[in-house]
Amino acid sequence: MGRIRGSLAALTAAALVVGSAVTAVAQADPVGGETSCAVRSDREPERATPEQVGFDSARLDAALRFAGTRNRLNVQVFRHNCLVGEGPNNAVTDNVAWNIWSSTKSVVSILVGMAWDRGLIDLDAPIDRYLPTGLGDAAHRSITVENLLTETSGMKVGVLTEGLTGVIPIDPNSAVQALGVPLDTPPGTAFSYSQRNVDLLAYVLESAIGEPLQQFTQRELFDPLGIARTDYYWARDRAGHTYGYAHLMIPPDDFAKLGLLLSNDGRWGARQILSEEYLRKARSPSATNSCYGYLFWIGPGCAEFAAFLPRDIVSTAGLGMQNLFVIPSLDLMVMWTGVFGNISSQGISGVVQNTAELPHEFFRRLFDAMVDNPVPDPGPFVEPPLRLDPGRLVDSNFLLAVFGVGPFSYPGCDVFACLNSPLAAPFTDAPPGCAILACLGPDPRTPGIR
Structure with missing residues (x-):
């Protein structure tokens, strides 16, 4: 590092x-x-x-x-x-x-739209249609695809601690972990900016299209735009599922496309x-x-x-x-x-x-700088009073759940194993030179435009 x-x-x-x-x-x-x-x-x-x-x-x-x-x-x-x-x-x-962090969420939205255009996913359908039998309770399975797109799943939020285990990275299976997060509100009734929400959406999308998400992305979106597979790194959890909330590391020239x-x-x-x-x-x-x-x-x-x-x-x-x-x-x-x-x-x-x-x-x-300035000058920025409550960004139960402990844990899923499926070791997904912020270094396996 x-x-x-x-x-x-x-x-x-x-x-x-x-x-x-x-x-x-x-x-x-x-x-x-x-x-x-x-x-x-x-x-x-x-x-x-x-x-x-x-x-x-x-x-x-x-x-x-x-x-x-x-x-x-x-x-x-x-x-x-x-x-x-x-x-x-x-x-x-x-x-x-x-790392474009939560701009990754918008890329997931583009991919959902492409799948919808092809008739592969129904925005109004409950995710029950796309989840394996027995995964998640009835309340979570009633969440619709559109609820996930609009951040109205109802899941409890702890923005920083939700994402921390992806940064480290030790998440066993971020979609299964999402299904263990309690619902604060009924789906579709309130906006709550949840990270796990979009990890679940990425998993649902992968189930709907019937192939690995990054394979679909490369063929249907990135190849037409001229974004090579060697240009970028999109992190996966230890079960091999692509993160939706963040961790698409992509060069600015490709991001601009x-x-x-x-x-x-x-x-x-x-x-x-x-x-x-x-x-x-x-x-x-x-x-x-x-x-x-x-x-x-x-x-x-x-x-x-x-x-x-x-x-x-x-x-x-x-x-x-x-x-x-x-x-x-x-x-x-x-x-x-x-x-x-x-x-x-x-x-x-x-x-x-x-x-x-x-x-x-x-x-x-x-x-x-525009010759026909479209907007009158509003003057310098006026800083509003501080309203941020850091306590709302942190909930230790998200961290405990990774170890199979606490009210947010999903039965049979922890840092050692998840639903009897093998897990990769932490850090094994990342190519050489890729860590948290960027991919850097001379190794030919390091993503970037060359």
Whole structure:
């Protein structure tokens, strides 16, 4: 782990002295007097100068350099599918597989949509249809696929301790563990941001499609986008099931392709990868949370959104601010990764709570760089009072359950064995160089774009 930290430090230091690459101008068709580009499945996206898509070069560069001073290790700005702006650290970080944390949840949503498009899964069905006989009690089996997509399963939440055993990693079987978590509310009645909820969804999806989740993902989603199997690492628990809540480590250049897919309403060139019908559902507010659709955050003032952003904004949101920001009305997509970078006068709790500060200040500068500024300047970010209750993020019963102890444990499933199935040893799933934050190192088995 020390070697990984050292590599990250060296990577960041090197990035600070790397300037933005000279942008090559792509040939494209004009739309409304501005250049438009086509999405591409090869390594290089089509590019345009900022002026060709309605930006002022100097002010756009200032916005990107601002982001670079705020722990944004990679920033990419696309308009009309054209890459028009890159952060000062991108030359070093573009190809490095980076943990996008809870943005992984949105990738799971895309995959559920693709399975739904193919008639392989019913969003309204209780998960009883997809679970093995006898697994889980009647209450848990009554949870619907849509409940899992909208985070309304009713499961008790302890966000940090739910995810901790995946980070270590010692989870025996995260889906079975989810079925041991008590329900605080009846399914479908209340929003509760559960990590185990999405691990269960990934398992249900795998059961519905009848093949390993990553095999389906590679063939149906990543191959068409030009994302190679060697580019990324998506962690599995010790039973071999893919995590849904986090731990997709993917290079920013590939992460941006997922943003472009969303920005193009599920189309990739001439191919409709994901139906517009599913995306309409995914981008619509759920009955219990006006900020949340199908594992996507939607609307201004939600999650890490600045309150002044356009009403149609949709985002993925991962710990430390790993985001895709899609604004259809402006044909604008921003991807960034990094380690927080927001500023608070209220210490660590303020940094964790007030993640909107950095997007607020960045998008002020980004919109100011647009020749026809679509949003009046809202002024500097005003920090709200601290409301964060750290106690709500932690519940030791999630940790005890891994050892088969406590009220959240599932009978016959613990760190040593789960439902009489063999378990891999901790850490054996990860390729060389992959640990918690990123995949780094010269080993040819280490994921990343090469």
